[in-house]
Every structure is written in structure tokens, then in C-alpha cells.
Amino acid sequence: MKSEELQQLTASEPLSLEEEYTMQRSWLMDENKCTFIILDKRKYEETKNEIDAMIGDTNLFFANPDDRICAEAEIMIAEPWARGRKCGWEAMLLMFMYGIKYLAVKEYIVKISYINDISIRMFRNMGFEDISRSDVFQEVTMSKIVDKLWIEWINSSTAGCEINTKVG
Numbered sequence: 001m002k003s004e005e006l007q008q009l010t011a012s013e014p015l016s017l018e019e020e021y022t023m024q025r026s027w028l029m030d031e032n033k034c035t036f037i038i039l040d041k042r043k044y045e046e047t048k049n050e051i052d053a054m055i056g057d058t059n060l061f062f063a064n065p066d067d068r069i070c071a072e073a074e075i076m077i078a079e080p081w082a083r084g085r086k087c088g089w090e091a092m093l094l095m096f097m098y099g100i101k102y103l104a105v106k107e108y109i110v111k112i113s114y115i116n117d118i119s120i121r122m123f124r125n126m127g128f129e130d131i132s133r134s135d136v137f138q139e140v141t142m143s144k145i146v147d148k149l150w151i152e153w154i155n156s157s158t159a160g161c162e163i164n165t166k167v168g
Helices: 005-012 018-028 043-047 087-103 119-126 150-159
Strands: 033-039 053-060 071-078 107-113 127-134 139-145
Touching: 005 087, 033 087, 053 087, 071 087, 087 119, 087 150, 107 119, 119 139
Parallel strands: 071 107
Antiparallel strands: 033 053, 053 071, 107 139, 127 139
């Protein structure tokens, strides 16, 4: 990721291409991590090219492999033209539903840079609440307990959407 803006918003370090590939391979093989690539539907339908249609990704991982109840979630919309179009919102809700349905996640945690007001607002609008702040890392940690009402809300918010999984 070469964008300084994205590095700041996602609290990421720049990686070489080889480091990116190494990280992707480790995520592919790790049962405690999931990555979901976000495609722009319109662009994909026009080009039938997944690479050209990629706009970002979501990640879900279990920080404690012995406790697969709580998952940490992340989102990145890399393409500036795709931001502000609810792509991240929809992708996160679908990823949350995947975690609930297929991985039995009972709580989600997100860690967001203090300067990423858009993400903080998005997660608060999804029902997340602040649980801690780290001035050292300049980030807020937020949590959402999965309950029946939240699942119903996600289902109604994603009506007509489907989760298509493709491994590898």
C-alpha cells in the first residue's frame, strides 16, 4: 500500500510487493483469519475482470485462537472514487454476517485511528461502542456484542445481497 493517506487511516506500514504477497499467503493459510476482497459490482459487470473491479478489502481475525467468540474486524476502501458510496458499510455488514453464520462470532472489536472520523462514525452507526482509547497508538477500540436484534438489523440492511465465497 503506497498511499500515505491510507496508511494513516488504517494505521498500516508500507510493505514491499514481496512483503504484501508473503502477508497474503500467511492469511490464506491461517484458520484464524479471513480476508474478503471488495469488488465494485458495476465495474465487474462491465469488465468481467476481478482485478480491475477491486476497490478494497475487509478482514476478520481471531486475536486469541483459543477464544473464537470475539473477532477483530478491519475495512479499507482503497479507491478514493469508491469512498462515500456505502461500499464499506455494505461490505462490513456482509462480513459480520459471514462471521456470525459460519464462524459463530459473538462479539466484534474494531480499532480505528483517532483521525479516521468517517470509520468511527460508521461503526458507531452500526451500534459499536467505545471501550478504550490508546493515546500511544492514537486509536479507539470499539465493540459490538452480537444479539438477535443486531442480526435482524443486519439482515434487513443487506436484503437482496448475498455472500459469494471463493477460496484461494
